[in-house]
Amino acid sequence: RSLMHTFVLSSRNTHTAPAHKLLKLQNHRRSYTTRTTKPDGKKTLVLLGTGWGSTTMLKTLDTSNFNVIVVSPRNYFLFTPLLPSCTVGTTENRSIMEPIRHIVGRNNKDVRFYEAQCTDIDPKAKQLTLQTPSDTVAHISYDYLVVGVGGTYNTFGTPGVQEHALFLKEMQDASKIRRRLKDTIERAGFEDTTLEERKRLLHMVVVGGGPTGVEFAGELHDLITEDLSKWVPGLAKHVRITLVEALPHVLPSFDPKLVKYTEHTLRKNGIQLMTGTTVKRVGRTTLVVRDTKDGRESEIPYGNIVWAAGIQAREFAHTLRAKVPHVQTNARGLIIDDHLRVKGTGDIWALGDCTVSKNAPLAQVASQQGKWLARAFNAMAKERQAGDAYNSIAAKAPFVYASKGSLAYIGGERAIAEIPAFSTSITAGGPLASLFWKSYCLWELFSVRSSLSVATDWAKRAVFGRHISVD
Ligand code: NAI
Structure with a gap:
């Protein structure tokens, strides 16, 4: 053999x-x-x-x-830290996809790849x-x-999630979210849409206050305030974002100071935070949530729901x-x-x-x-x-993980950073941390081509705004 x-x-x-x-x-x-x-x-x-x-x-x-x-x-490597930004067009999909054959070819590897x-x-x-x-x-x-x-x-077997929710794990997921956002916003703009229906369609619910949910909510906020408010102001004013998290606070793995800063920033950006609230089931147009303290259940109408409740x-x-x-x-x-x-x-x-x-x-x-x-x-x-x-x-020394720190983008050109230093860690939140986060992304991307593509995407967005058309 x-x-x-x-x-x-x-x-x-x-x-x-x-x-x-x-x-x-x-x-x-x-x-x-x-x-x-x-x-x-x-x-x-x-x-x-x-x-x-x-x-x-x-x-x-x-x-x-x-x-x-x-x-x-998948015949490419996906730079996952920038996946949430692909859902709204801050970064274009191909910029963060590195063909595996480029990686192999560039390093002169004698490797066979089977898709x-x-x-x-x-x-x-x-x-x-x-x-x-x-x-x-x-x-x-x-x-x-x-x-x-x-x-x-992971849907944790929650009824209706598989059928009605969107996910954010692969590039296809990001493309689906981008397309669905576009469709919902265009639908909400029809004259025959009642105000109540318009508000429902434009209610974006994110489930899960881990890094994925928070970063996606931040990107969504940026799309609305920077682009939709310019191109469709009549609709942008009706858009609402709700972040539902079962635990008492978002980002449980981060330093409490950064958690506080994140929650403050999200609220300031108009994102409704429903912490201590568990999603129990999801229907086609509404979801049912339960307050973890008093067990009370309520029904919330939504237009799009993104499930980021764990893996x-x-x-x-x-x-x-x-x-x-x-x-x-x-x-x-x-x-x-x-x-x-x-x-x-x-x-x-x-x-x-x-x-x-x-x-x-x-x-x-x-x-x-x-x-x-x-x-x-x-x-x-x-x-x-x-x-x-x-x-x-x-017989070798065992694998030991050495944390280089945690970073997360939280919207409005702000990020949070937690960097280990000796026996303690340095924490920072705000625009400077966002610059640090961006530099980290450009540095960690797998090739100069990808770094240049992402930098160009960011520059185009800064000058012309996001490309809001979707094929
Ligand atoms: P996660 O497991 O970190 O967060 C999911 C959240 O959803 C949890 O806080 C959980 O309490 C909540 N949740 C679960 N079921 C719920 C329900 N029915 N209703 C309401 N809330 C519910 O998942 P995530 O964000 O996808 O991250 C997965 C892993 O990847 C984590 O280890 C995370 O740290 C890591 N990651 C790190 C990033 C970073 O450091 N920037 C970015 C993305 C992921």
């Missing part, structure tokens, strides 16, 4: 199979075999995902030591089942597997958990040890939001894990211990 891996396509769509790889016909399936381990005996390392963890690992990994295969349904979703795993046979965008099914083998499939939104591991993490149910007992995701190995498995490591560890599901954590694991693989290759990857990596 270490010399070859098979590529099996189901009979449904066999015409998409690479003909030169066809070796034999087996019952109703065509079996394709490709050489994944070069004659010099290199092992096959499969990376699942193109998020913060996997992409950082790919950048740091010396790919000449392994046959590296990257599998992801597919990994749907199943056979840990004993070390084989993965992939579903391609054209709905064909393929199988590949691995020697070492790194799972960085990330997280997705959960993706389906594949649960598929893998199910293979070792006696060890993988945490429903939140894959339990990993200090050396990022998925407990209960052999030669499988995991990083980022699909895992459960003492670290929060942060981009920074995933990125540092990716770097740590890449260095561990690089060192292992140097030590020529590739035959026993688990022991080689387990």
Whole structure:
């Protein structure tokens, strides 16, 4: 198996199979075999995902030591801190999307990329089942597997959320929000729309006072005050934003001073804060909320609802958990040890939001894990211990997360920043923190091209306002 891996396509769509790889016909399936381990005996390392963890690992990994295969349904890396700004056109979508092949090509990596979703795993046979965008099914083998499939939104089973709410996790989500905002605003402008209906349509509800919800509410506020008030003043005056949070305050992971500053700024910007309030169910035009103190329920009409109430591991993490149910007992995701190995498995490591560890599901954590694991693989290759990857990596000093601080944009050219300094941390909120946040984004973007695109988007917005048309 270490010399070859098979590529099996189901009979449904066999015409998409690479003909030169066809070796034999087996019952109703065509079996394709490709050489994944070069004659010099290199092992096959499969990376699942193109998020913060996997992409950082790919950048740091010396790919000449392994046959590296990257599998992801997304052929680009997404710079998630700027995703909320794409929902209103502050930043254009492509500016924060970095094609994975650019990353590979720029760094001269010898890597294969398969655009597919990994749907199943056979840990004993070390084989993965992939579903391609054209709905064909393929199988590949691995020697070492790194799972960085990330997280997705969590509805917590709240009735009506899946059907009626919008989410903010992927670029498609941001585009959908942008389109829906445009449609709702245009609909509200029709002459036959009653005032009551207009107010309902223009009531934007954000559920979840974590960083995603707060940043989105801030961006929405900017769109209304900077652009809609100029182009459609008659409608802009009816727009209302409500942020619903179950806990007594927003941003529970931030310093209390910054929480206070954020809540003050949001209120000053006209955003209605409903803290201590839980969304119980969502209908087509109204949602039901419950006061967590007195248990009273009320119904609120809305035009658009964005659900930013938390995340959960993706389906594949649960598929893998199910293979070792006696060890993988945490429903939140894959339990990993200090050396990022998925407990209960052999030669499988995991990083980022699909895992459960003492670290929060942060981009920074995933990125540092990716770097740590890449260095561990690089060192292992140097030590020529590739035959026993688990022991080689387990012998290294464990992964320790070093926080570089937290930043969040809160609207109106203001941000909050919490930077660790020695045994304490420096906190700041306001326009200067916003400049710091912007500089951080430009610095952290994966390429000069992306940084230039984002800087240009910001400059265009400052001079001409946002591009409010949507295709
Ligand atoms: P989150 O889990 O941080 O926040 C979700 C919020 O929704 C919670 O405060 C929760 O109490 C509330 N909630 C849950 N169910 C609710 C309901 N039914 N009704 C009302 N409120 C409800 O989720 P978020 O913001 O998506 O962030 C996910 C992770 O990513 C976090 O670890 C976060 O720190 C991180 N992140 C950090 C960013 C930054 O530092 N700038 C930006 C975006 C995400």
